Amino acid sequence: MRVEIWSDIACPWCYIGKARFEEGLAAFAHRDQVEVVYRSFELDPGRAKGEVAPVVDMLAAKYGRTPAEALAMEEHVASVAHGEGLAYRVEGRVHGSTFDIHRLLHLARERGRQEALLDLAYRANFAEERSVYDPEVLVRIAVEAGLDEAEARAVLADETAYADQVRADEREAAELGATGVPFFVFDRRYGVSGGQPAEVFTQALEQAWKGRALQPVAAADPAPACDADGACAV
Amino acid sequence: MRVEIWSDIACPWCYIGKARFEEGLAAFAHRDQVEVVYRSFELDPGRAKGEVAPVVDMLAAKYGRTPAEALAMEEHVASVAHGEGLAYRVEGRVHGSTFDIHRLLHLARERGRQEALLDLAYRANFAEERSVYDPEVLVRIAVEAGLDEAEARAVLADETAYADQVRADEREAAELGATGVPFFVFDRRYGVSGGQPAEVFTQALEQAWKGRALQPVAAADPAPACDADGACAV
Numbered sequence: 001m002r003v004e005i006w007s008d009i010a011c012p013w014c015y016i017g018k019a020r021f022e023e024g025l026a027a028f029a030h031r032d033q034v035e036v037v038y039r040s041f042e043l044d045p046g047r048a049k050g051e052v053a054p055v056v057d058m059l060a061a062k063y064g065r066t067p068a069e070a071l072a073m074e075e076h077v078a079s080v081a082h083g084e085g086l087a088y089r090v091e092g093r094v095h096g097s098t099f100d101i102h103r104l105l106h107l108a109r110e111r112g113r114q115e116a117l118l119d120l121a122y123r124a125n126f127a128e129e130r131s132v133y134d135p136e137v138l139v140r141i142a143v144e145a146g147l148d149e150a151e152a153r154a155v156l157a158d159e160t161a162y163a164d165q166v167r168a169d170e171r172e173a174a175e176l177g178a179t180g181v182p183f184f185v186f187d188r189r190y191g192v193s194g195g196q197p198a199e200v201f202t203q204a205l206e207q208a209w210k211g212r213a214l215q216p217v218a219a220a221d222p223a224p225a226c227d228a229d230g231a232c233a234v
Numbered sequence: 235m236r237v238e239i240w241s242d243i244a245c246p247w248c249y250i251g252k253a254r255f256e257e258g259l260a261a262f263a264h265r266d267q268v269e270v271v272y273r274s275f276e277l278d279p280g281r282a283k284g285e286v287a288p289v290v291d292m293l294a295a296k297y298g299r300t301p302a303e304a305l306a307m308e309e310h311v312a313s314v315a316h317g318e319g320l321a322y323r324v325e326g327r328v329h330g331s332t333f334d335i336h337r338l339l340h341l342a343r344e345r346g347r348q349e350a351l352l353d354l355a356y357r358a359n360f361a362e363e364r365s366v367y368d369p370e371v372l373v374r375i376a377v378e379a380g381l382d383e384a385e386a387r388a389v390l391a392d393e394t395a396y397a398d399q400v401r402a403d404e405r406e407a408a409e410l411g412a413t414g415v416p417f418f419v420f421d422r423r424y425g426v427s428g429g430q431p432a433e434v435f436t437q438a439l440e441q442a443w444k445g446r447a448l449q450p451v452a453a454a455d456p457a458p459a460c461d462a463d464g465a466c467a468v
Binding site: 001002008010011012013014016017033041043044062063073076077080110112172176177178179180181182183185186187188189190191192193194195196197200203204207208212213214215216217218220221222223224225226227228230231232233234 | 235236242244245246247248250251267275277278296297307310311314344346406410411412413414415416417419420421422423424425426427428429430431434437438441442446447448449450451452454455456457458459460461462464465466467468
């Protein structure tokens with residue numbers, strides 16, 4: 001079974017939702033037969049590269065709040081994160097374009113290091129004093145995730161590298177009806193939106209598991225094939 | 235949309251079915267949004283490595299036919315292949331374990347060269363005077379497919395490399411109800427068995443496309459998420 005998770009590094013509910021999904025997955029009997037793929041979604045796709053601002057200022061401007069009110073919003077999210085055992089710093093975080101991080105996550109996927117890189121990027125953005133909008137930080141977490149430094153640098157330097165894959169993920173999210181993230185898709189059959197409780201993810205996995213029997217295709221009559229015993233219809 | 239195709243290099247209906255699927259895919263309006271993944275299935279999983287025999291002898295023994303009758307069986311398949319524009323040599327072909335080829339196809343998938351390698355392996359086995367059961371031939375077609383020679387050699391030399399992935403594909407085929415190959419699965423929702431006519435594949439793609447709307451998960455109430463305009467529920 002395959003679970004695809006659309007998310008953005010800048011999205012706190014994606015950070016929290018990933019932990020909850022993992023808790024839900026751990027309680028699922030067939031967890032060894034679940035493949036998880038992370039897909040790209042930018043919360044702020046129009047943002048220019050290098051245009052980085054404090055998260056609290058961004059929240060205050062977006063919601064028309066005072067800096068103190070915006071900080072309280074962050075403190076609320078932090079308390080939810082802490083409830084999941086996740087570190088979350090409310091001050092000093094910055095917001096920017098996540099396009100390059102998504103491109104790097106596609107490289108990491110090809111190298112079998114996607115989840116390692118994603119976890120490190122979340123930790124850098126939400127828990128540590130490291131800006132994922134600084135290319136040198138990205139290179140360092142890429143290396144920590146097991147990627148080749150020269151290859152990571154080459155991807156970051158070439159803005160077209162994996163750009164089509166990021167755009168394709170985003171187009172697919174829209175086609176699947178996602179209006180926000182995190183967005184979880186089970187075998188392209190069932191969809192769940194938001195940072196749900198862990199139990200909902202377990203139930204979603206169970207529902208998708210039960211519903212995974214293949215349906216026949218209307219037009220198909222029997223056709224020549226080779227059987228598992230090696231016999232080929234002639 | 236994602237199509238998974240279980241197949242074996244030794245299977246003539248897989249070779250023919252791949253060409254028919256591609257013809258069906260070419261007639262599908264949303265072909266640019268179709269990802270195709272090839273998965274492993276061995277027709278003869280018990281066969282020892284290096285135990286190679288002429289195909290005509292194998293067919294005669296399996297079906298209790300004379301060599302001339304077995305040759306006629308191959309000639310029939312060849313005529314079907316020719317009808318699809320595929321070269322097919324009836325004499326001189328050999329049969330053996332395809333386990334190493336499947337392992338190499340998994341490496342090729344990680345390197346984005348899976349289909350190139352598969353096409354070259356089919357051509358070597360069915361159309362050319364090259365045995366895919368000869369490791370040196372495998373290395374040469376791997377290089378022709380764009381793989382790194384040293385990496386291909388390392389995979390072939392280490393019998394554990396990608397072995398789990400081959401076994402996992404085969405387990406999954408059984409779980410999905412495949413009793414033979416080629417076996418086509420559309421978005422893990424619809425299944426088609428055998429070397430169907432191209433039109434059946436087009437119809438299967440259309441049926442899967444129409445049926446791809448996601449279903450909600452029973453247990454899920456609205457949960458906090460970040461919207462596409464960048465707003466995060468707090």
